[in-house]
Amino acid sequence: MSDSKKARMRELTDQLQQYSHAYYNLNQTIVPDAVFDELFDELVALETAFPDFVQPHSPTQRVGATPLDKFSQYEHALPMLSLEKAKTDDELVQFNKRISDSLDVENDIVFCCEPKLDGVALSLHYQHGVLARAVTRGDGFTGEDVTHNARTIKSIPLKLLGSDQPAMLEVRGEAYIPLSQFAQMNDRSGSSGEKLFANPRNAASGSLRQLDAKVASSRPLSFSAYSVGDVDDEHAKLDQQSHYARLLQLQGMGLAVSPLLKKVTGINAVIDYCQDILQQRDTLGFEIDGVVIKVDSLAQQQALGFVARAPRWAIAFKFPAQEQLTTLLDVEFQVGRTGAITPVARLAPVVVGGVTVSNATLHNQDEINRLGIKIGDTVTVRRAGDVIPQIVAVILDRRPAQARDIIFPTRCPVCHSAAERVSGEAVVRCSGGLFCPAQLKESIKHFVSRKAMDIDGLGDKLVEQLVDQQLVKTPADIYTLDMPALIGLERMAEKSALKLLNAIKASGETSLPRFIYALGIREVGEATALNLAQHFGSLQAIMDATAEQLLAVSDVGTVVAEHLQSFFAEPHNQQVIADLQRVGITWPDISVQQASAQPLAGCTIVLTGTLSAMGRDDAKARLQQLGAKVSGSVSAKTYAVIAGDNAGSKLVKANDLNVPVWTEQQMLELFSSNGVA
Ligand code: IVH
Secondary structure, eight states, X not given: OOHHHHHHHHHHHHHHHHHHIIIXXXXXXXXXXXXXXXXXHHHHHHHHHOXXXXXXXXXXXXXXXXXXXXXXXXXXXXXXXXXXXXXXXHHHHHHHHHHHHHHTOOSOOEEEEEEEESSEEEEEEEETTEEEEEEEOTTSSXXXXXXXXHTTOTTSOSBOSSSSOOSEEEEEEEEEXXXXXXXXXXXXXXHTTOOOOSSHHHHHHHHHTOSSHHHHHTSOOEEEEEEEEEEEOTTOOSOSSBHHHHHHHHHHTTOOBOTTOEEEESHHHHHHHHHHHHHHGGGSSSOEEEEEEEESBHHHHHHHOBOSSSBTTEEEEEOOOSEEEEEEEEEEEEEOTTOEEEEEEEEEEEEETTEEEEEEEOOSHHHHHHHTOOBTOEEEEEOOTTSOOEEEEEOGGGOOTTOBOOOOOSBOTXXXXXXXXXXXXXOEEETTGGGSHHHHHHHHHHHHSTTTTOOTTOXXXXXXXXXXXXXXXXXXXXXXXXXXXXXXXXXXXXXXXXXXXXXXXXXXXXXHHHHHHHTTOTTOOHHHHHHHHHHHSSHHHHHHOOHHHHHTSTTOOHHHHHHHHHHHHOHHHHHHHHHHHHTTOBOOOOOOOOGXXXXXXXXXXXXXXXXXSSOHHHHHHHHHHTTOEEESSOOTTOOEEEEOBTOOHHHHHHHHTTOOEEEHHHHHHHHHHTTOO
């Protein structure tokens, strides 16, 4: 073999060893998983070709890394293995063929499928139904005893339900942190100046490997069971035939199993399942990196047995990675509606989770400091769920010599007014107000948007032209636009100009909540605008309100009250409002209802399925008029779920939780009996 191949094997071994030490022992991710996997696969290929040159300390010679020595060690009765991987449908078909051939069966094989959670493996030992021990995977043979932390995880029962439990039952599963809780946890850490976690998996791993259970208990860990390990079960309480049946038994004992667990027949059904889960990936609420497929029959599993590191009867179908490496090419500064100057990273385009990413937000100066990032750096970008791409880490040992510091502007990059950082705030703001074309553009875009004045046909590009050509300098100018002015614009024919003028005119008859929202007062969203309108009934009353009176409105705290008062105190804003009224914007005042007189005051309502009489936004607005809070998720505290056609999981959950379910007709009757049009 060539010396260059030998050298490459040595290099890969060293690199991988270093990465996995950081990952397993120090809870640090140096490179994204996908990069690690690629290097690992390259090494496996070389070692297969040149078996005589496998080094004893190669990462392929053990399952993971050696555990830290500060926890007590525990040897697994049965090793915790890893899974073979498939990336294409074809590889799934080959997997199916291998096992069919090996089992010598003609019939379709029955598989048990579920999402592959992106957390950390955890083994729970139940002795006569009582949680006796919890052990991490460690190197697959020996793990760390983290019983003290596992006991703090609410989804792990301390005692299993039902009598006559096996003398010993080892449950294996994944400890993980749901995305919403991860975001909250990082927000909390961020505001208290603690270090942020790059992703939910690192957070789960770091939380589980705390010496102090108090720390772990403050972390939002969950657990989902995916298999049975070691058992001593003389009464044969556990099902002896099917993996799927066993998981349902675990569920019956009080453990969580995946709500997406499914038994399917034949590899084509497996492929469909994988596609289905991939479609749902961004909306699941927790991170997954693929699907795990297992032969369901325990007898067939036993017949198939194991290869070196993995069972022959299971495979992981891997989804596109949600983290990748790329280069930070430059940083640009964008000015938002409220003047906030946001650094935006321009990246060498890279495909992350199936989508090409070339921009990511860097949030603010604090985030730049925290990352310690420079232009030219190699960075890890991450795209998960619906959120905008983030830069989560910098690979310092790849920093080029000519890397440049990111310099925050001291003047607005658009209007050159001074840029100011308010003490106690992370953001830097342009002080130009509506004099700044960038702020003006964003304010106008907000003003005309669907939930504000709702001017159909006045899109972002058009707003930019109107501001650039100085046809619009304040929101009221929109209402004095005429045919000659519009015709002069790019791609604006007479017909569309006429349509736009009609839409502008129609928008002038609005509602008080829309008008308040359209003003773009900081932190006054749709819901707050509605509460203000209902509480005070007229714009004048809101403008005249004292801080104390404002604080009496639900959702209004001291920060929002301050923003409202300083907005209305500003002569320039008073002028904007007067001009808008002068050009004919009107709305009916609202008769002020006492909150307690509202029939749905304090009730949380969830809308699901398709409504036929009105859109969801309209139904929501009417429910809010009756005092309801409209939420997107069902819990035991939900007052009622209104189910339209084809209602899905929310309806199921409502029924599970005994939450009342109303039809659309019942909702309409409620509206008409309360005079809500
Ligand atoms: S089954 C014999 N099912 O993926 C191996 N593993 O490479 C049995 N994982 O670290 C594993 N979700 O913790 C299985 N539904 C699932 C899983 C799952 C995540 C993790 C597991 C292990 C890795 C296996």
